[in-house]
Amino acid sequence: xxxxxxxxxxxxxxxxxxxxxxxxxxxxxxxxxxxxxxxxxxxxxxxxxxxxxxxxxxxxxxxxxxxxxxxxxxxxxxxxxxxxxxxxxxxxxxxxxxxxxxxxxxxxxxxxxxxxxxxxxxxxxxxxxxxxxxxxxxxxxxxxxxxxxxxxxxxxxxxxxxxxxxxxxxxxxxxxxxxxxxxxxx
Amino acid sequence: xxxxxxxxxxxxxxxxxxxxxxxxxxxxxxxxxxxxxxxxxxxxxxxxxxxxxxxxxxxxxxxxxxxxxxxxxxxxxxxxxxxxxxxxxxxxxxxxxxxxxxxxxxxxxxxxxxxxxxxxxxxxxxxxxxxxxxxxxxxxxxxxxxxxxxxxxxxxxxxxxxxxxxxxxxxxxxxxxxxxxxxxxx
Numbered sequence: 001x002x003x004x005x006x007x008x009x010x011x012x013x014x015x016x017x018x019x020x021x022x023x024x025x026x027x028x029x030x031x032x033x034x035x036x037x038x039x040x041x042x043x044x045x046x047x048x049x050x051x052x053x054x055x056x057x058x059x060x061x062x063x064x065x066x067x068x069x070x071x072x073x074x075x076x077x078x079x080x081x082x083x084x085x086x087x088x089x090x091x092x093x094x095x096x097x098x099x100x101x102x103x104x105x106x107x108x109x110x111x112x113x114x115x116x117x118x119x120x121x122x123x124x125x126x127x128x129x130x131x132x133x134x135x136x137x138x139x140x141x142x143x144x145x146x147x148x149x150x151x152x153x154x155x156x157x158x159x160x161x162x163x164x165x166x167x168x169x170x171x172x173x174x175x176x177x178x179x180x181x182x183x184x185x186x
Numbered sequence: 187x188x189x190x191x192x193x194x195x196x197x198x199x200x201x202x203x204x205x206x207x208x209x210x211x212x213x214x215x216x217x218x219x220x221x222x223x224x225x226x227x228x229x230x231x232x233x234x235x236x237x238x239x240x241x242x243x244x245x246x247x248x249x250x251x252x253x254x255x256x257x258x259x260x261x262x263x264x265x266x267x268x269x270x271x272x273x274x275x276x277x278x279x280x281x282x283x284x285x286x287x288x289x290x291x292x293x294x295x296x297x298x299x300x301x302x303x304x305x306x307x308x309x310x311x312x313x314x315x316x317x318x319x320x321x322x323x324x325x326x327x328x329x330x331x332x333x334x335x336x337x338x339x340x341x342x343x344x345x346x347x348x349x350x351x352x353x354x355x356x357x358x359x360x361x362x363x364x365x366x367x368x369x370x371x372x
Contacts, residue, residue, distance in 0.1 A: 016349070020350070021347030022206065022208010022209070022347060023208070041206050043230055044242070046242050056231075056233075083361060088366070090367075091366060091367055134319065134320065138233065140232065156349070156355055159355075161206070161207030162202075162207065163202075163204075163206065163207055163342070164202050164203050164372065165203075165364060166362055166363050166366070166372055167363075168360070168363070169342055169357040169359070170357070170359040170360070171347060171356070171357065171358065172355065172357065172358025172359060173358060174354070174355055174356075175266070175346070175354045175355075176353045177269065177352050177354070178353065181352045182277045186350065
């Protein structure tokens with residue numbers, strides 16, 4: 001089990017640093033006194049300011065109705081230390097079990113939303129539902145990140161990227177091409 | 187420069203295998219006899235069947251108007267062999283240069299769209315615009331993948347994942363947890 005890394009405030013307009021590479025994430029939610037967690041791989045950055053994320057949360061997920069009702073969630077970034085937790089969370093349902101208790105995860109209070117942070121994750125992004133125009137048609141939610149908490153190290157955490165069929169690739173080697181970018185496009 | 191890997195047909199409903207891990211991609215387009223290429227990092231899988239992808243293509247990109255007009259594009263997956271090409275394509279504009287010629291890339295005819303495939307890429311996904319409901323508001327396009335071409339090897343190509351500030355992380359180690367998945371959730 002991972003420890004609970006100390007986190008500090010992080011600018012919401014920079015969350016692409018952690019989410020644009022496409023890691024699987026753990027989405028925590030809260031509604032009517034109950035909490036839940038799901039594993040999610042279908043998400044993308046949509047805007048820097050306001051900090052917008054697009055996410056598909058299938059209506060087959062127990063979290064779907066909780067997030068539609070509460071209109072908020074926390075998107076938590078696990079590292080490879082939490083591989084088996086991420087797989088377990090994705091293969092169980094909050095209709096049957098309390099996932100925080102079952103997987104030994106620690107709830108921490110968020111600042112701007114009622115959904116809990118997952119203390120064991122490397123980063124936690126508090127989100128409010130910004131646009132539900134495509135929820136009916138595609139289960140597509142646009143969230144605004146209203147508060148971000150990130151651990152100071154490691155600078156490039158090993159994250160999990162799903163390829164289907166039970167197989168993940170892990171982020172590894174770092175390549176910088178900073179000198180080849182036009183400054184406005186970095 | 188990368189060679190031009192031989193590709194075979196691939197089921198469109200499985201393109202998540204390559205795109206869900208969040209690699210940067212090269213988007214090729216064609217309109218009124220001109221072609222262009224852009225580098226894109228903001229995309230996600232939205233559905234298996236039909237095979238839907240959501241993408242943000244800023245109106246600041248020369249490709250934006252070409253793709254809105256032609257209603258199609260090809261999403262090409264570069265590996266680390268094309269790192270400097272991907273950076274170069276992202277830091278130049280099709281308003282000034284012919285990117286295929288400038289970067290020595292090879293056009294191949296697609297089967298279902300007029301936009302060209304990029305022969306040097308590991309995989310090429312022919313796309314038609316499926317839904318433009320959120321284009322005005324967020325530059326958000328929903329494409330349907332209508333044809334997929336994938337190189338047989340390597341099975342897990344080294345892909346580039348952007349973290350901002352000119353820095354990429356590369357997909358590396360492979361982890362399988364197949365035995366821990368419920369079959370319907372693989």
